[in-house]
Amino acid sequence: MSVETQETSEDGKDAAENDDQSSAPRSAEEGASDSEGGFTESPRNPAALSRTPTFSETASGTESSAPSPTVLLRTKKRVSKRSRPSFRSVGKLVQKMVRHMSLFSQLQSKETSTVGSSSPRESVVSTEDSGTQRNSLIFSGGKLPVPGLSGLRNHGNTCFMNAILQCLSNTDMLAEYFVLNQYKSDLSRIRRWRDSTRLKPVTRGEVTEDFAKILKALWSCQYTPKLTSDFKNTVAKYASQYSGYNQHDAFEFLLWLLDKVHEDLNCASKRGYKKAKFGHKKSDEHLAAEAQANHQRCNSSFMYDLFQAQYRSSLTCPSCRRQSNTFDPYICISLPLPQRQTRAIYPAVVYHRRKTRLTRIGVSLHQDSSVGDLRRLIADKADIPLNQVVLTExxxxxxxxxxxDDQPLSVVHDGDCIYAFEAPLEVVDLSCIDDNTPDTDTPNSEDPEQEKLLLLLVNKTGAGKQGKRFGPPSALYLPRNLTFSDLQKVLLHSMADMTREGIRPQGSVRFQMRVVGGLAGKCYLTEDDNMCLYMPTVDKALSSCDSGGVEHLKLVLEWEQETKACLFGNTCEEKVEELDSVRQERTLQQQPLNVTLSDCFKLHTKEEKLGPEDGWHCPFCKKVQHGTTKKLSLWSLPDVLIIQLKRFKQVGMRRMKLYTSVDFPVSNLDMKPHVARRNPGNSGGLGLLTSWSPWRRHQHRTTARHPDFFYDLYAVCNHHGNMTGGHYTAFSKNPVDGRWYKFDDTKVLPVSDEDVQTSDAYILFYQSRSSRMGSLSSTSGSSTCSSLSDHWVNRIPNLPPRSDVSSHDDTSDTEDHGGFSSDSRPFVRSVHGMSASVRYPSSRSQELLSDGWDSGNYSDSEADKASNMTESRV
Structure with missing residues (x-):
């Protein structure tokens, strides 16, 4: 019987016709898609190699336990009308027996009750479709695991990818479209059209197919790490930047993935846009409809239909005051974060002749200030005349x-080491230089016609970037016609207070003087040129000094380590005394900034004036205008609204992260204040025309007359860390049980609504309430507003009907839990067991879960090993 039963499950043609458990007939195209999606036993599907064995396989001799009555009755039905045995089917059976021998030995050591056990508390639910036997799931105690609660393996640097996949997996309509293979018809139609037109495909559908396999595996609880590993390789095949183990931005990957899947599923037959015609008398509704129709003739896919809407960009002419509007599509909204209007800067002030030579002060000024404003504020705080303040880094x-002075304050970054020098007004007294051999060429410092030069000095040991600075910086005002020897004598004399006790520097001590900002390759002062301060490299350095303070020359005095130790001992970098103003400014800056999502939208749609370099050709005046006013607004809203909080800021050549906490609503997000007002009299039915979609149900189209502006949050992508190193996680609301979970690679933990709002929130996923009425094929749409019996998840091929498990809810205390308590035992979802661990919910939360679904403690050896691995996190 085992051979004949196995043959029937392999061939499956006669069994499919007589099995009353088989589903309704489907097209051959959809039937083929299931095998590609990972639900059938196929050599092309790596996940199937580790699937749960069916009763036909256990009956072939691998397991000696007696089958359950339910499975035996089903098997007898198939055997009664089995087809004639063939050598091919027998050979396949032998191969499967060998393949699963080691697997069953592991099961016997882990499970006290196997699939073939006659225990009334356990049963195997197998769904057949078109004669193809599905992978079976083991359901202990009659409870189903909540679909979609599986962690994902981090393959070195793929936490950014895992977080995005979890957010998209919990996008209800998107998951339904892919898990139920509704994308197959679109993909097949595109392939036929490309074959007929001989148009070379972009990705050949590989990205979409691998993406669909992951969603199917997550929702059928059959995930294996090989799926995400293959997906990573496929992504790297078409986007080389994702190969290797570098850090990546999750939002950039999200945009890339949505675009690639759209390209694979784009049903539009046109590949060129029509040139827009300007019309003086066309209403905004008419222009928006034309722009959308022009866009849809080249872009028509389920992805764009779900995520895409329209912007309205308005330019107001400063001359005629008339407004020109254009409409463009968007799939994500990137919102800037409001920042403090003032900045705190903490410069170190280098005094010339005061008891405390070096102090740090705290100053605060407006973001739009200039460096000149900063210099004036430092002069006032430090009690130094403005014309004597020189700023450097x-x-x-x-x-x-x-x-x-004319530079914007933005050139001074947070954390920059800014020094403010007090420039001396008097020239150094050269008469103090006396080594008993007076130089007749020594200039007179009191000569009014002599050219003077301000020197800013620092000392360091070693050359180049390998050296290290020591001692405090200083400033000297010298005659420019000093000889090389006299210049070194003056510099040595100025450092007398740094030298060791009893050591008097002599003129024979040598050190190198490097000019900062001088000529490349000739940046050192040399003895070859007696008047070294007139060298061309000095002229080049002086020419680079911009307006602001006294013209100056920056010199770095480089010492050999032995000479430095002899003269200055263990003198290290200077100690800076901090004044009370530093503590006060830091306290003010550390106070939390209250920012709401509405504030971010207002900043995003704020009217701005274009600069003089941004000329715009006014279609009304027929000439280029400057000083144009621009305003961006939302014209329409998508079913799924993706919002990026722009936490990464580019300042010059540096990138920094903003840790501003944003208060965003978990439910009842009202988008009406942020959408441009329309004139109902000008629509003329254009709203219904532009809202029509072949992927939406008919009842959803009627909502275009009365759009719903309310959205509910269902997923959040978080970024933890900073620019040098970080990690991505995700919060997602499961559409089945309506609870929030945290996805951290392989770990899945239940969380509360309050835990979702953190300062690490990076990407927000909202679903329109009206879109729930337009689920692709569900009777009641999204599960959040309908009974679970109507949810599309009940039509997943591998999941049994809820009525089949309702009779197994009476789990007794005598049930064998495999060594675990009933509250914490692991839930076996597949033999190979690659799902992540999920804490068992509290009793109060468990009562909210509908009968037939269980969110127990999902764990397995492979997931535990993965969570304990030391992985390079992005």
Whole structure:
């Protein structure tokens, strides 16, 4: 009987006709799609190699346990009308027996009750469709695992990918479209059209197919790490930037993935846009409809239909005051984060002749200020005349940048080491230089006609970036016609307070003087040129000094380690004394900034004035205008609204992360204040025309007359860490049980609504309430507003009907839980067991879960190993 039963499950043609458990007939196209999606036993499907064995396989001799009555009765029906045995089917049976021998040995050690056990508390539910036997699931205690609650393996750097996949998996209508193979008809139609037109495909549908396999595996509880590994390789095949193990931005990957899947499913037959015609008397409704029709003739897919809507960009002419509107599509909204209007900067002030040579002060000024404003504020706080303040940037290896008054304050970044020098007004007294051999060429410092030069000095050991600075910076005002020898004597004399006790520097001590900002390759002062301060490299450095303070020359004095130790001992980098103003400013800056999502939208749609370099040709005046006013607004809203919070900011050559906490609603997000007002009298039925979609149900089209502006949050992608290293996680609301879960690679934990709002929120996923009425094929749409019996998840091929498991809810205390308590035992979802662990919900939360579904503690050895691995997190 085992051979004949196995043959029937392999061939499956006669069994499908007589099995009363088989589903309704489907097209051959859909039948083929199931095998590709990972639900059938197929050599092309790696997940099927580790699937749960069916009774026909256990009856062939691998398991000696007696089958349950239900399975035996079903098997007898198939055997009664089996087809004639063939050598091919017998050979396949032998191969399967060998393949599963090791697998069953592992099961016997882990499970006290196997699939073939006659225990009334366990049963195997197998669904057949078109003669193809599906993978079976083991359901302990009659409870189904909640679909969609599976973690994903981190393959080195794929946390950004895992977080996005979890958010998209919990997009209810998207998951229904792919899990129930409704995308297959679109994909097949595109392939036939491309074959007929000989148009070369972009990705050959590989990205879409692998993406669909992951969604099917998550919702049928059959995920294996090989699925995401194959998906990563496929993504890298068409986007080389995702190969290897570099860090990546989750939002950029989301845009890339949506675009690639759209390209695979794009049903539009046109590949060129019509040139828009300008019309003075056309209403906004008419222009929007034309723009959308023009876009849809080249872009028509389920992805764009679900995520896409329209912007309205308005330009107001400063001359005629007339407004020109254009309409463009969008699939995501990137919102800027409001920031403080003031900035705190903490410069170190280098005084010339005061008891405390170096102090740090705290100043605060407006974001739109200039460097000149900063210099004036420092002069006032430090009690230094404005014309004596020179700003520069100093790090451990010496001088870096200098600043000019007309530069914006944005060139000074947070964390920059800014030094404010007090420039001396009096020239250094050269008469103090006496080594008993007076130089007749020594200039007179009191000569009024002599050219003077301000020197800013730092000392360091070693050359280049390998050196390290020591001692405090200083400033000297010198005659420019000093000789090389006299210049070194003056510099040595100025450092007398740094030298060791009893050590008097002599003129024979040598050190190198490097000019910052001088000529490339000739940046050192040399003895070859007696008047070294007139060298061309000095002229080049002085020419780079912009307006702001006294003209100055920056010199880095480089010492050998032995000479430095002899003269200065263990002198290290200077100690900076901080004034009370530093503590006060830091306290003010650390106070939380209250930002709401509405504030972000207002900033995004704020009217702005274009700069003088942004000329615009006014269609009314027929000439280029400057000073145009621009305003961006939302014209329409999609079914699924994706919002990016722009936490990463580019400042010059640097990127920084904003940790501003944004208060966003978990439910009842009202988008009406952010949508442009329309004139109902000008629509003329265009709203119904532009809202029509072949993927939406008829009852949803009627809602275009009365759009619903309310949205509910269902997923959040989080970024933890900073720019140098971080990690991505996701919060998602399961459409089946309506509860929130945290997805951290392989780990899945239940969370509350309050836990979803964090300062790490990066991408928000909202679903329109009106879209629930337009689910692709569900009777009642989204599960959040309908009974679970109507949800599309009940039509997943591998999941049994809920009525089949309702009779198994009476789990007694004598049931064998495999060594676990009834509240914490693992829920076996597949033999190979690649699902992630989920904490068992509280008793109060468990009562809210509908009968037949269980969100128990899902764990397995492979997932535990993966969660304990040291992975490079993005």
């Amino acid at each position: 100093i790090y451990f290896d010496g001088f870096h940048r200098s600043f000019s």
